[in-house]
Amino acid sequence: MKNKILNMRPEVLMFFILISAVAFGNGLSDAVYSNYFKEVYHVTAFQRGFIEFPREMPGLLCAFVIGSLGFLGDIRLAFIAQVLATVGVTFLGLLTPSFGVMLIFLFINSMGMHLFMPLQDAIGMSLADPKMIGRRMGQFSSVRAIFSLSAALLVFFGFRVGFFTFQTKIKWIFIVAAGAFTCATIMAAIMIARTKPKKTKARKTKLVLRKQYRYFYLLTILHGVQKQIAYVYGTWVIVDLLMKKADTLAILTIVVGFISIFFFNILGKWMDYFGIKRMMYVDALTFIGVYIIYGFVVWGIISEVLPKQGYAIWIVYLLFVLDRLSMQIGMVKSIYLRSIAWDHEEVTSTLSMGISLDHVVSILAAFAGGYIWMNWGSQWVFFMAAIFSLGNLYVAFRVQPDKEREVAEKMRSLLLHNKET
Template sequence: HVRGRRRRGLIFLALAVGAVGFSLALQMGLNANFVADEMHLTGLEQGLLETFRESCGIIALGVLALLAGLAEPLVGAGMLVLLAAGLSGYAFVPDYLWLVLMSLLWSQGLHVWMPLPRSMALALAEPGRTGRRMGQVQAAGAAGMGVGLLAALALVKAGVRIRPLYVVAGAAALLGSAACLGIPRRLKTPGPRFVLRRKYGLFYALSFLEGWRKQIFIAFAGFLLVKRYHTPLETMLLLWVITQGIGWVASPLVGRLIDRVGERKVLALYFSCLTVFFVGYALVRSVPVLYGLFVIDNAFFVFTMALATYVGRIAPPSEHTPTLSMGVAMNHVAAVTMPLAGGLLWKYLGYQWTFLIGAVAAALSVLVALKVPPRPDGVRKPAAPAGADAAD
């Protein structure tokens, strides 16, 4: 009976994550061409837009506190309605101001949603299989993204313009909201919604540095390909399709790798590779090589699930969601400032410096990841699984 509830909850969670993946696939796949070709933003304007949008990550922590006590699936359903409204609004924005306003709307919904799937996956996973279950849920998101990108690619080839595709993205987010209503509402995290403890310091530091590095990629990698190298929309969508195909295959494998070797080795490998990638963005001039960097860098994001499994290992169940939420906030402290800094560097020193500060963040992350303690022996076969069940 308990196994059936777990399985049902995981299925609906995977459906919700897949629908959100479909929606975000369109946003991410269209974004660089939309802001560069449709809205004609400069590098500085793009950085400023991302700074506004990422400020929602800080606000999300307060929103989660205000909604404490509500079932996490209900909170998720409400936030996905905001995501749907904001993305649909992109179809009608007339100028930069309205672009910022719609970005704030969908971004706020997304950022409150962000810690919830991982928290719910931790609660629904069987003892000793958190990495595998999280990998499966993340694979559902990658599959949704793949389907969304293929749909967008087909529609673009059929002559559909970029703006109507944002209405499709909004509709997918609404389906994700409906799927959340099928997740067991008993998934309420007791205790405070804010957790700031010294013992989670490495997680906070890695979240901060990942926000620094990730936001440089999100704000400027695709923008570089479109603005400087004039990459057409169809090509950008194809790059995203390849990325998500890799992610769909890799997510369960990375989850098993985390269960097998632990978070320290996985995170050290991840950040070491990212350091090389960002130096490549700054120095490489070959467009095919840049396309390859874009795909591999993007696909490597699946490794960040090691941050969540690390929290699942060191934090009691009552602190999973508030700790992950604090990680989101730490992530966005960097994410708010880095796009503006990157935009200023792009304008006054050249785009190379924008990516070099991302390389610095990745290199620092390697040093921090090496301080993560290894998993104790036997962690994959807990001595007291009943205690872990009680966490659910």
């Protein structure tokens, strides 16, 4: 292990440190927002859906921001992203603002977090050996999982012993998160100064929409629905229906984080071994199965067929863990995009466009989910997600990765020839 670290390229090691700090900061902020909203602002399920508008709007704007600032290069954009994340969470920690002002700082923090989403995949894939992209991406994800787990442990013990609480004027958990984002900001600055020019090469400023990437776009749109169900309403089942506190969510996050350390490495190897198409089938079938079971369990709890204690709670906890793990299989779509990209300089722009499409749907799904929860019953939120996940199955059936890769390689050769002439 020591030899592997010593032999690692400096830019790869620095990127490992950067994503570790970001994962730790996110684990101390984004992971506890549901409890923060509930305990400080006493929001209802409908208001919880409304909060997703300013929280997800940065994702909608992601393609336009990255498109307009693309000339700076990926690493400089990563630096800006960490500055925004730091500023937003710092003010949430120092102040207990009115609901409207809180949404502004939440927006700033969220803008930084969302900008980094496509950048971390783009930078990570650019640093990986082309023949081992899946494995390297799995390693990056495993490291993120380790620091997310560390953050979850700190959340759990912090809230249990009273060091962290949402009842004081200063929310120390957000201050510690700001410290982590500050470390990420510093590391991004060092990467700008020390990485080779080709790694910080500026891209053309453009938005990318190609017919050839249609299945990638469809997967990101479907991910927008699934993400809201997993991270908002899956969590809300535990917070609102089961009335659990932040320490319970922390324990579940610890479990997810611990499993993820090993799961991501295995997943990365599966990506390289089984190929994109088979992993897309796994992705689709996992989502469909989890959300159908989720819907029936939630229906059982609210109709009192199942109790709000005992084995029913453990089933919800198991589904929560499986749902979070299944979300990670979605990394296949980024690897799929890179394999079929006509120009590798388009990868970041296309990923950011995917994030924007994802968040258009996320915002709509947040409002729709809140309305359905309040008027039709919370179980229908999960049944809706299962129906949408049939789209993943359709994509898995339709894609032809090998053929699309051959076309992409020909187009890259043609584009390179045109640039040289």
